[in-house]
Amino acid sequence: MLAILVIILLLIVLVAWFALDFSLGKKAHLQKQEEQTFSKKHAHIQLFTNGTDLFKDLFAAIDQATHSIHIEFYIIKRDNISQQFLQLLEKKASEGVEVRLLTDRIGSLKIRKKAISSLKAHGVQFSYSQIPRLPFLFYTLHARNHRKISVIDGKVGYIGGFNIGQEYLGLDPTLGIWKDYHLKLKGLVVNDLQRQFLLDWKATTKNNLLHESRYFSAQPAGTEMVQLKSTEGYTLERDFLMLIEKAKHELCIGTPYFIPSEKLFNALLEAIKRGVKVNVLIPMRADHPFVRDAAFAYIPTLLEAGGSVYEYYYGFYHAKVIIVDDDICDIGTGNFDKRSLFLNQEVNCYIFDQSFIKQAKETFYKSLMESKQLQLKDLKKRKLLDHVKQAFATLISPLL
Template identity: 35%
Template sequence: MYLLKRRVLQLIGMFVLGIFLLLSLYSIDGLIPFLIGVGILAPLIVGWNILFDQVQPQAKLAWLLTVLFIPFLGALAWVLFGRTPKRHRRIKRTSSEIRMFRQAIEADRVETTNDVSDRFPLTRALEKMGATGADGHTATKLLVNGDEKYDAVLKDIEQATHHIHVQYYLFRTDEISLKIRDALIKRSNENVTVRFLYDGLGSQEISEEFLEPLRKSRVHVEAFDPVVHPLLVFNANFRNHQKLIVLDGRIAYTGGLNVGDEYLGRHKKLGFWRDTHLRVEGPLVRELQRLFIENWLYAGHEEESETWDLFADAKHLPEYFINEPQDANGATQLLVTSPGKDVTIRDGLMRLLMEAKESIWITTPYLIPPPELLAVLEVAGKSGIDVRIVVPGQGDEWFSFHATEYYFEQLLKRNIRIYKYNRHFIHAKTVLIDGKIALVGTANFDFRSMYLNHEMTIAQFETSSIGQLHDAFLKDFDESILVDWSMLRKKSNGKRFIEAFCHIFSPLL
């Protein structure tokens, strides 16, 4: 009912505005002063708000330049995409639900034991920065590319017996999407509880026609911050970029892959799509389950939506929060970032990078680092640490691709090696430090992931999958072109101008 009322009010507002503009057309003498007034006042008001906004100076300057050079469109773009990401205004019922849920599961949160912190002292530091507790009995398995990920997911969906929780930023309506959807429908028809959560903007191509078979099969469906229309998106800056599946509270998946045929190399332009995902078993799944349920409760604005006690009262808590230690080595820890002042992933990443003694290896589709992260990499490179970054040989987004290439010269000067992936596009979001510490998750190495999106990543300390990640990096290096000075000198002036232009506005990406 809440979403319905909000959409009705937005549609009424659109209708009233349209009528007003149409009536104004009959009086040009009245319309022109109105448009001039809007064209002057809107940039001034927006510019004033930008000036006192609590954002990075680079982002502030970029927005001011945008509003200065394209006043009306720049002001509109800031309203839609640039406002400071404050914590979401949840309706009273939703906020209360999440608070009661957190209280109910507090005793079931993962705690960092002394034996884990003694072996890996950094886990305590990350916990103080907002990460979950670190677990020493969680098993992880690296899944490279779409074939491995989707095969494993479909197999585990088929074997689920109690519940399946699915959350994606981008869920398409193509062949692999239908295959996973139909697998969820099949399990729901076999009395497995299925919950399906998708981002309202990232998965905007999902239609009622796609969702109707899910609902008919009793699959619970929710959209995270749904939008009425792509042209009327006033929460576009606050997207949920997380990818997460939890099955029976025992198995979880997260990483770079959404659901779409392009992740299987079927993109007409990009061709082969290189990516990385993670399969998780053990106590840390409880933290991933908690994250999904909090997102689910937030998305469920309707009065008939599920309540906290369906997950965490005395009867249901043991069904959703399982404690099954695995025969595993090392330790794992979850880091989550939300829009606003929560920068746990950025802080944790900086802390880990500063501990590097021998090597820092990174894969990212978008290399647009905030200044503080860039400074850490530059210091590491100049001090003799082996810093390597793998970026796409071909980009999926024109602006981000050229903004990324702007940094090449600056990084090469600091002895940082840049690899352009030669099999076209690489979408993995991974970090490997000294061959012993790894990060695998959904966060890119850019402003948006560090400050604006809901993101998640799993830190691993000497787990068995770190060896798999090390081998994946070596293969990526072999299949990439090492950028050198001769390549940079061949750039045309036009290419340099495009890169410099994109770099100016890179904090807005």
């Protein structure tokens, strides 16, 4: 009996410590961070939805670089495509190109120390972002840098959902075909992407390169209107809320993790009430435990209200996209979940060009055709174990 009481007491202390660590850690984090809202700019945009095409284009741009390569990814794996990527960076650094590589400490746990030593030996400037540390170990373990930014010679930029790994090429037999959105940007907006990378580099390495004019270039404006926005875990909810409230006819949301905040979920229900057609596209397969279970805490209510939810059938759907009527398209790194809303560092691109929005919507609807539409009657047949997993997933949903 005494042993049980001791275990219960230890659990209470542990939970209390986690809660205090998380609360104080977030407060300390927000006091130091400043989110960047960039002005609207014209750009040239190219949309990639296939990893093979994206990596071919990105690797070619890296190989042609003559001055600087600045790259930031959440995940870099330990596999063939990752090795090709790292070896290409080593090659360019050996040629005298300035190469900086920033990757999240937890997201890229699989990178070997030997690989990092090789990068540095070839002249690549490498740094981990968001290293977990005391006194707020639990909070810093969960607050991740989820951005994916590449800037080549200050002239070409990339942003979106792809990381570096075999699964992003559709080569993981468990996940299958990988569906994602990634943007290639040209024009003045690349300077904004460059600035965000250099801000992240400064935060991690304390090396301030923001005033180095050689990293910023004058470029043709482009034809599509866009706006970048980086978030630090406290205004993404507000941004998504504004998008939902702007919708008059149709709202398309594609996300691998549908775990909205209460405000966002209520806004979706209100949108349906005022006649907006709401389509949510999520994956049928899950790449993390409990994220699919957490989504089912919201899906039945959304269906009852008149919304539509689809599960991508042929592989894993990882795109982060919100399309509002024919007016705004959001593509970036931020998921429609509590982690992106309240924990992660993210960067999103808001696009206001109708021709691009038409293309994005066609791509979205093509994925709907490859998906299964969820029916309320089917959800009511879920087993007791499914409801238990859903309850647990809801409890821990802020950390999923």
